[in-house]
Amino acid sequence: MKTLQSHPLRGPTLFLTAFLATTCSHPNPPTTAVAVIDSAATNVDAAGAAVDAEPPQLTSPALRGWKFSRNVVHIHSSYSHDACDNWIDDHPGDVSATCLQDLRTALCESGLDVAFMTDHPSHMKDFGFKDLLQIKENQGDTAVGPAGQPHANVVHCPKSDKLPAHDVVRTVGYEGTHNMAIGIHNHFADSKSEGLSFADEGSKLPEVQASVAQIHLNKGLSCNAHSEEDDITVQRMVDSGLDCMEVYNTHANFKTIVGMSTKGAKMNFARIFLLDRLLGPAAQSPDPDLALLIMLDIQPEAAFTKWQAVQAQRWVTGVIGSDVHQNVVLEPYCAKGGQLEGFCDALVDKYPHLVKLLLSGGPVMLADGRRLDDYLRLLRWVSNRTLVTPNKPSTELAELTKDGIKAGRSWVVYDVLGDPQDLDFAAYDQKTSKWVEMGGQVSLGSTLHLRVPDVQPMPWAHWTAKHADDPLNLPVVSVIVWQITAGKPVATKLATLAAAPGTVLKVTPDQPGKYHLEVRIVPKHLRSLMKGLRDGEPGPELVDLEQRWAVGNPIEVK
Numbered sequence: 001m002k003t004l005q006s007h008p009l010r011g012p013t014l015f016l017t018a019f020l021a022t023t024c025s026h027p028n029p030p031t032t033a034v035a036v037i038d039s040a041a042t043n044v045d046a047a048g049a050a051v052d053a054e055p056p057q058l059t060s061p062a063l064r065g066w067k068f069s070r071n072v073v074h075i076h077s078s079y080s081h082d083a084c085d086n087w088i089d090d091h092p093g094d095v096s097a098t099c100l101q102d103l104r105t106a107l108c109e110s111g112l113d114v115a116f117m118t119d120h121p122s123h124m125k126d127f128g129f130k131d132l133l134q135i136k137e138n139q140g141d142t143a144v145g146p147a148g149q150p151h152a153n154v155v156h157c158p159k160s161d162k163l164p165a166h167d168v169v170r171t172v173g174y175e176g177t178h179n180m181a182i183g184i185h186n187h188f189a190d191s192k193s194e195g196l197s198f199a200d201e202g203s204k205l206p207e208v209q210a211s212v213a214q215i216h217l218n219k220g221l222s223c224n225a226h227s228e229e230d231d232i233t234v235q236r237m238v239d240s241g242l243d244c245m246e247v248y249n250t251h252a253n254f255k256t257i258v259g260m261s262t263k264g265a266k267m268n269f270a271r272i273f274l275l276d277r278l279l280g281p282a283a284q285s286p287d288p289d290l291a292l293l294i295m296l297d298i299q300p301e302a303a304f305t306k307w308q309a310v311q312a313q314r315w316v317t318g319v320i321g322s323d324v325h326q327n328v329v330l331e332p333y334c335a336k337g338g339q340l341e342g343f344c345d346a347l348v349d350k351y352p353h354l355v356k357l358l359l360s361g362g363p364v365m366l367a368d369g370r371r372l373d374d375y376l377r378l379l380r381w382v383s384n385r386t387l388v389t390p391n392k393p394s395t396e397l398a399e400l401t402k403d404g405i406k407a408g409r410s411w412v413v414y415d416v417l418g419d420p421q422d423l424d425f426a427a428y429d430q431k432t433s434k435w436v437e438m439g440g441q442v443s444l445g446s447t448l449h450l451r452v453p454d455v456q457p458m459p460w461a462h463w464t465a466k467h468a469d470d471p472l473n474l475p476v477v478s479v480i481v482w483q484i485t486a487g488k489p490v491a492t493k494l495a496t497l498a499a500a501p502g503t504v505l506k507v508t509p510d511q512p513g514k515y516h517l518e519v520r521i522v523p524k525h526l527r528s529l530m531k532g533l534r535d536g537e538p539g540p541e542l543v544d545l546e547q548r549w550a551v552g553n554p555i556e557v558k
Contacts, residue, residue, distance in 0.1 A: 059424050059449040059504050064435050066409075067390040069401040070383050071114035073182055074175065074225060074249065074321035077103050079132060080120040083325040085363075088123050099326060100134060106375035107168045108157035111459060112383065114401045115168060116182040118175040118225075121195040125174075125187060132172045144169070144395045151185035151219070154394045162460045167394040175225050177202055178232045179211065183402045184220035198224065198240060199231040205239055212241040221402055225321060227303035228252050230263060234309045234489065237316065243406050244317040247307045247551055248414075250292075250378060251323035253299045262300065270536040271295055272354075277533060278366050279353035285367035287462050287529040292381050292416045294533075297545045304551070308491040311484045311514055317405050317439070317553055320412035324378040328371070332361035380460060385423070386410040387437060408439020408553040417523050417549050418461070418468070418475070420453030422502060425517050425552045438516075438553040447508050448555060450479060450517055454501035455525060468525040476522040477549070481507060484514040484554060514554035521549040 061068065076083040077100060084099035107115050117132070124132060133153035135141045144152035152171050159165040173182040177197035188194050193211045197203050203211075215222040224237055224245035229252075237245060259267040274294050278285055310316045334344035334355055348355045357364065364372040371377075387409035388400040404410055413420060426435050426449055429442040436442050455468040455475045468475055481494040494515070497505055509515060527543045534541050 059426055059451050060422075061387055061424060061426075062390075064426065064437075065389070066387040066437070068385045069113045069388045069397060069404065070111065070385055071116060071401050071405075072110075072112055072322050072379055072383050073116045073223065073244075073319045074118050074180065074246070074323045075103075075115055075379070076119055076175075076323070076325045077117060077132075077134075079124045079127060080325065081122050082120065083327055085327050085329055093126075102326065103375050104134065104155065106379050107155065107170070108166075109160060109162065109376055109460070110379040111163050111166070112168050112379065113166075114398050115170050115379075116173055116398075117170060118173040118180050118182060121174045121176055121191070124172075125191045125194055129172055129186075133170050142395065144398070145185065149186070152183075152395070152398045167397075169394055169398045171398050173220060178224050178226060178229070179208075180223040180225040181215045181218075181220045182223060182405075183398055184215060184218040186218050188214050188218065190214075198236065200233055200236045201231065205236070208236075208240045219399075221406055223319060224316075225249065225323075226252060227306050228262075228300040229302075234306050234313075237306070237310050238313045242316055244319045245303075245307055245310065246321040247304045247318040247412055248299060248382065248548075249303065249321040249323050250381060251321075251325075252303070253292075253295050256298050256300055257295050262302070268298070270539075271298070273351055274533060275364070276351040276354040277531075278372075279357060279364075280367060282367040284531075286531045286533045287526075288366035288368045288370070288372075289377060289380065289460075289462065290416060290526060290529055291366065291372060291377075292414075293523070293526070293530065293542045293547075296414070296416075296547050297535075297542075299548070304548075305490075308482065308484055309489040311516075311554060312486055312488055312491075315408065315439075317408045317410060318412060318551060319384050319405065319410065320382045320414075320551075322378055322382055324373065324375055326371070326373055326375055328373040329363055330357065330361050332359060334358035335361070380458065381414070381416045383413055383415055384410050385413050407437075409437045411438075411550050411552050413550045414548065415458050417521055417547055418525070419456045419458050420519060420550050421456040422451050423453040423519070423550060424451040425449070425555070427555045427557075436555060438555055441556045441558050444510075444512060444557055445508070446557065447506055448481075448515055450481075450497075450505045450507070452477060452479060452497075452499045452501055452503045452505065453519065453550070455521070463526060463529055467528065470525065473524040473527045473543075475525045476546075477501065478520050479505065480518040480520065482516050482518060483509070483511070484516070485511075486513070509557045512557050514556045516554035517550075517552040518548065519550040519552075520546050522546050 078084040078095035081089050084096045087096040135143050135153045140156050142154040143150040155168050157166050171183040174194050176195045179198040193214045196211045198208050212222040221243040224242050227245045257268045257271045259265045271294050307318045333340040344355050386401050386404035388404050427442045427446050429446045431443045478498045480496050483492040483494045523543050530543050
């Protein structure tokens with residue numbers, strides 16, 4: 001590979017702000033050229049050859065005619081049997097008004113544009129779409145769809161202390177076993193299809209393919225939930241005809257701590273004990289909204305690598321799943337007769353808050369007085385950022401977002417680590433002289449452009465831009481360029497690039513394949529909020545561990 005120098009981009013000097021830490025997994029890496037471009041200079045590679053630089057302002061979604069729709073896939077309401085502390089199971093035919101209001105408030109306060117609800121079929125199939133969408137005319141909601149047959153609900157969120165007035169669109173979907181439909185317009189004529197298992201041993205492939213066809217017939221997208229689990233293989237996902245699959249799921253990440261993520265996994269007591277600090281007095285606690293950092297670096301990788309393996313055979317869009325249920329309730333394991341009674345006696349001096357919780361049982365209430373798994377907290381942790389046509393009414397936004405997801409014009413983002421401002425990845429096709437987005441195809445010789453994002457706080461974050469500019473705790477951002485080759489089940493890590501925020505990197509692949517980005521971050525800017533929370537004792541602070549921050553869908557070079 002060739003490394004190119006850049007001229008000033010941000011601040012008075014930017015000397016060699018882009019460097020290559022080549023981490024190629026093969027002995028003879030491709031000769032792909034990597035350049036840094038800016039509006040002030042033509043770049044020169046190590047051999048002295050000039051490299052043309054398209055104006056970097058073109059690598060802006062807005063100037064290419066797009067805006068981001070921030071959306072969450074995989075959300076459970078009180079219509080799911082195991083959501084809201086199992087309310088509907090305990091109250092057959094009824095739902096929790098309190099929990100439904102919690103969700104409505106959280107959808108507004110999380111700043112989402114679209115919420116793709118995915119309730120479990122066992123109960124949701126018995127309710128009409130007006131109920132499932134929670135359309136409230138007396139609160140100004142706008143039903144979307146034919147009269148009496150709504151398929152979406154536009155909630156007009158009022159201004160809050162964190163966010164301006166805005167709209168969020170709710171849709172209906174469901175989650176069965178690896179069978180997740182988003183944005184459907186009607187219940188299926190055969191309700192059994194809604195609960196069909198897509199697992200390898202769950203249903204025969206023709207049945208799975210028929211269920212996918214039903215989802216499409218009902219205007220939805222067919223996605224795979226819990227891609228990390230062992231009971232669904234890459235080949236089943238390839239053959240099924242799915243539109244999208246999860247590359248991360250919050251619930252699956254929780255399971256890495258309790259030893260349920262993979263076969264033979266053990267409980268991670270070091271991470272469980274870290275909860276004690278988050279349960280104590282607020283003045284001494286790390287920021288409860290950053291609780292995800294306890295487990296984010298040990299997230300299950302199978303979903304990510306399976307997605308890359310599926311891409312090697314056919315297109316499937318990668319999405320990120322919240323899987324919020326608001327239902328984490330612990331048994332009193334430390335109480336008399338509890339499973340951990342004797343064990344807890346030895347822990348009470350060192351972990352008093354955790355033992356207190358395990359004595360009483362109940363929801364995991366953190367130092368801010370809110371439960372660990374409440375809707376507001378989890379809906380702010382992750383999202384998809386999907387490119388859609390701007391200046392359209394909110395009544396069209398759900399359909400535009402589904403179109404963008406199906407086409408692959410979408411990022412998955414871990415918002416808990418910050419807002420990746422100016423995040424961008426597009427290709428300039430030399431033959432057609434046109435820009436091509438993620439999910440598209442370009443000819444060999446075309447140039448991939450990626451903009452290194454700036455680290456900015458989400459509107460509700462308890463840190464500010466000053467934290468990210470602290471010279472003693474600057475976040476470290478890097479971009480991995482992945483190459484997926486047809487027929488090869490393992491992707492190649494082509495290069496790891498680092499540059500100043502706002503820098504536009506220019507990559508010209510010399511081999512066919514699908515190329516996608518993974519943005520990683522060492523979130524040192526969160527140090528003061530995490531208050532020295534460490535990975536075990538002794539161990540590094542969690543803010544010094546590298547995390548996955550964003551993943552883009554591929555662009556294919558033909």
